[in-house]
Amino acid sequence: MNISVVIPLLNEEDSLKELHDWIVSVMQSNSFSYEILFIDDGSTDNSWQVISQLVERNSNVKSIRFLKNFGKSQALHAGFAQAKGDVVITMDADLQDNPDEIPALFKMITQDQYELVSGWKKKRYDSVISKNIPSKLFNWAARRTSGVKLHDFNCGLKAYSNVVVKHIEVYGEMHRYIPVLAKNAGFIKIGEKIVKHQPRKYGHTKFGMNRFINGFLDLITIWFISRFGKRPMHLFGALGVIMFIIGFGFAFYLGLDKLFFNPTGRLITERPQFYIALATMIIGSQLFIAGFLGELILRTKSQQKRYYIKEALNLEAKA
Structure with a gap:
């Protein structure tokens, strides 16, 4: 099996047949052995019926249908678990990703020895205010935070x-x-290729402005996990030590001042430094406890299913 094309989708009944025919044309013209995996992420239109017809027509088409909408990440996870191709291509189902890019992406993996190639939609047909500008800010932040030098992290077309x-x-x-x-x-062999972005032909986008807010929150999460996911105590313990040092410093100052410099002055409990010392040492203790809990959770966590498959066509479903 040369290529597996994994396509997550939600309510894209109008574009599926055209996308399938386009991919098949590319595969046949390049003599590729292939499979197409449609992952229906809980569509409420006739997407599954269209996919079922495609499976009957083409034995290379396989599909999974989720019980409900679990999200694109879960759809990709299910597709990756089933993919058998030496090269795995992902693309969106809305026809904005161009299947004609597949041969060049395949070559970059097989001949240029890249492990991952991400598409870069340098020229976009989206709204400048609602998508292009937020996307540029998002990609800039992702580059600075992760150290991965890509222009378009969110492009669905990847190899x-x-x-x-x-x-x-x-x-x-x-x-x-x-x-x-x-x-x-x-x-670490991650490459990038400028790909053609096409205007949406059917339906409407499933993503709003909230995806950029969520994207930045996810960026913080992945930064934390990549740095401290295996040893959370390294973060929480370090912060706890800092808070303890601050609290102990104030407490030591108050003790010296009361004993040697101002024994008849105000009570220690009447001075604001006392409450700063108390609060910082309590916070330091809580941070240490958070670090210990993180370590315990990391060592005792169990794998839970993150999606449930309702049906599978032409393959053995795995959750």
Whole structure:
């Protein structure tokens, strides 16, 4: 199996047949062995019916249907678990990602020896105010925080070596940061390719401005996990020590001042420094407890299912 194309989707009934035919045309013209994996993330339109028809027409088409909408990251996780291709291509189902880019992406993985190649929609057909400007700010922050030098982290059109998708854990809303997850897992040969962005032909976007707010929050999360995910005590313990030093410093000052310099002055409990010392030492203790709890959770956590599959076509479903 040369290529697996993983396509997460939500309510894209109008575009699926055209996208399928376009991908098949590209695969046949390049003599690729392929499979197409549609991951229906709880669509409420006729998307599943269209996919079922495509499966009957083409034995290379496979699909998973979620019980409800669990999110794009979960859809990609399910697709990655099933992908058998040496190269795994992801793209959105709205026809804004161009399947004609697949051969060049395939070459960058197989010949240029990249482990991951991310598309860069340099020229976009989205709204400048609602998407382009926030996207540029988001990508700038992601570059500075992660150290991964990509222009477009959120581009759905990406190519992976099979070993990458089998060794990264995509969860929550972390699909935006798959290159960062790959880097943290040890895959450092990450490339970028300018790809053609197409105007939306059917339906409407499923993402609003809130995705950028969530994206920045997820960026903080992935920074924390990549730095301290394996040893949370390193962060909370260090902050606890700082707070203890501050609190002990104020307490030591108050003790010296009362004993040697101002024994008849105000009571220690009447001075604001006493409450600063008390508060910082309590906060320091709480930070230490948070670090210990983090270490305990890390060592006792159990794997929980993050999505539930309702149906699968032409493959054995795995949750």
